[in-house]
Amino acid sequence: MREALPVACAVVTAAAPAPRAAPSGARAVVAGDTLALEPRAIVRWPALGFHARDPNAGSLVLEVGEGAGRALLLADVDSTVEASLVPGARPAAFKVAHHGAATSSGRALLTRARPLVAVISCGRHNPFGHPDPGAVERLLASGARVRRTDRDATVWLELGDGGVREIPWGRTPTSPRVMSGPRQAAAVHSAAAPARW
Secondary structure, X not given: OOOOOOOXXXXXXXXXXXXXXXXOOOEEEOOOOEEEEOOEEEEEXXXXXXOOOOOOOOOOEEEEEEOOEEEEEOOOOOHHHHOOOOOOOOXXXXXXXXXXXXXXXXXXXXXXXXXXXEEEOOOOOOOOOOXXXXXXXXXXXXXXXXXXXXXHOOOEEEEEOOEEEEEOOOOOOOOOEEEOOOOOEEEOOOOOOOOOO
C-alpha cells in the first residue's frame, strides 16, 4: 500500500460479544449499514437481531466496491450464514470464509454469487488442515479461480471498473492477469500503468 488509511470510525459486529479490545466509541453495525462511500463498504452480516455465542457466526461480512469491481469479504462465517447472504450483485472476488474450512463456501452462496476469483487466507502447514479439499472443489466448480496464501503467498488484487485483476506480488506489474470470466485471464496493462489502491 502506498499510503496509510486513516481510521474514521471503529466498528464492531452487533451479533457477537463485544471484543475486549474494542476502542471506546466503537459503533455496533448490522446488515445494511454503510461504512464508507469511497470505496463503498456495506455490511452484509450480521442480520439485525442476530446474536450468537460463537463469535465466528456473528463475524462481520462486508461487500466492498461497486459494479464489476466488488469483493465479498466473508470473515469466519459458515455455510449456514452464507446461505442467508444477499450480495448486491455478482462479486468479482471473495475472501473465502473461515480459511476455507469444510463448513465454508457452501453451494447456496456460490450458485448465486459465482465469484471470478476466490482468495483463501491460510498458513502453510496450519494445524487445522485448511483449506478443506471439499471447500476448494466447490469454489472451483463455481467457476472461481482459487488463490491460496499457503501456496501462493501474498495475493494482491486490484478492484476497479473493469473487474478484478491480480498483481504479481514482489515484482513490477508488467502484465497483471485480468479476471473477466471463469478461469479466463488476459494481460491488458503495461508497466507504465502503475497499480493504485
